[in-house]
Amino acid sequence: MTAIENVGVVGAGQMGRGITEVCARAGLRVTLCDVTEDRARAGLAGVADSLLRAEKRGALAPEDRAQALAGISVTGDLSRLGGTDLVIEAAVEDERAKTALFRQLGEVTDPATVLASNTSSIPIARLAAAAGRPETVIGLHFFNPVPVMPLVEVVPSLHTSQATEQRVRAFAGETLGKRTIVAQDRAGFVVNSLLIPYLLAAVRMVGSGTATAEDIDTGMTAGCAHPMGPLRLADLIGLDTVAAIGEALYEEYREPLYAPPPLLRRMVESGLLGRKSGRGFFDYRAA
Numbered sequence: 001m002t003a004i005e006n007v008g009v010v011g012a013g014q015m016g017r018g019i020t021e022v023c024a025r026a027g028l029r030v031t032l033c034d035v036t037e038d039r040a041r042a043g044l045a046g047v048a049d050s051l052l053r054a055e056k057r058g059a060l061a062p063e064d065r066a067q068a069l070a071g072i073s074v075t076g077d078l079s080r081l082g083g084t085d086l087v088i089e090a091a092v093e094d095e096r097a098k099t100a101l102f103r104q105l106g107e108v109t110d111p112a113t114v115l116a117s118n119t120s121s122i123p124i125a126r127l128a129a130a131a132g133r134p135e136t137v138i139g140l141h142f143f144n145p146v147p148v149m150p151l152v153e154v155v156p157s158l159h160t161s162q163a164t165e166q167r168v169r170a171f172a173g174e175t176l177g178k179r180t181i182v183a184q185d186r187a188g189f190v191v192n193s194l195l196i197p198y199l200l201a202a203v204r205m206v207g208s209g210t211a212t213a214e215d216i217d218t219g220m221t222a223g224c225a226h227p228m229g230p231l232r233l234a235d236l237i238g239l240d241t242v243a244a245i246g247e248a249l250y251e252e253y254r255e256p257l258y259a260p261p262p263l264l265r266r267m268v269e270s271g272l273l274g275r276k277s278g279r280g281f282f283d284y285r286a287a
């Protein structure tokens, strides 16, 4: 099994930055690609800030920070990922955009390059078909923030080869030091299939007036020792993202418990997206 030493990351948003950081800290060479080189450079600046914060906390030696940064290059040109061992796609959660990317990746990369997607809800089988060599395509679902959260879900499609699965499990588990679990290619995988209906149930409780948002969250933190209540967690993930994953789960299973309730839809339509917009179930504007 050839070790993965040279990684391409597509999408320099919050997840792409985190994935770039953990790969660079593991001593890998990383090429970070976005739609333009400027966007990729902005992503690199975010990674540099995060590495500096890690150094100030005493979690990273100055020479290791310098070495990690030196291992990252940026580009706006997907064909620059041609010589990589593994490409991790973390672009916008849009099926059309992702299938177009996998089609291009199938053309510009070496046939042995593993093509992974960080998608939360799009079937890996569809991306695999677009790439044209489905045995080398797999889901690799990281959690936010990537440098902090230990879990990676590994998602083989019905066509993914055993060799590809073994290679990415060794990469995530041994090279990056993450905990891996394997999930079938179903919307939501393991974690979101369990988490999203719970968050939606809490939203329905607010909608029906069972309790206030504050009391629902206190119920789960003080009553079940959860580190964060469901409504603060939904605000942190982003209410638009929670609704989008709910829609994808509902489309897959047609179970009412996955359907985003009216209150959530109205909040998203009103721009109340949670922490990132300043207001959701709680108000973050003064913080």
Ligand SMILES: NC(=O)c1ccc[n+]([C@@H]2O[C@H](COP(=O)([O-])OP(=O)(O)OC[C@H]3O[C@@H](n4cnc5c(N)ncnc54)[C@H](O)[C@@H]3O)[C@@H](O)[C@H]2O)c1
Residues within 6 Å of the ligand: 010, 011, 012, 013, 014, 015, 016, 033, 034, 035, 039, 090, 091, 092, 093, 094, 097, 101, 118, 119, 120, 121, 141, 142, 143, 144, 237
């Ligand atoms: N945010 C989370 O908590 C989370 C957790 C797990 C998985 N994910 C998944 O990770 C992926 C990225 O999410 P994010 O939160 O980082 O999004 P984001 O909006 O922060 O970043 C997306 C980036 O992709 C870039 N992009 C769009 N089209 C592109 C293209 N054709 N080529 C290259 N780059 C392109 C955008 O310019 C942007 O920089 C999504 O698939 C999402 O479902 C997100």
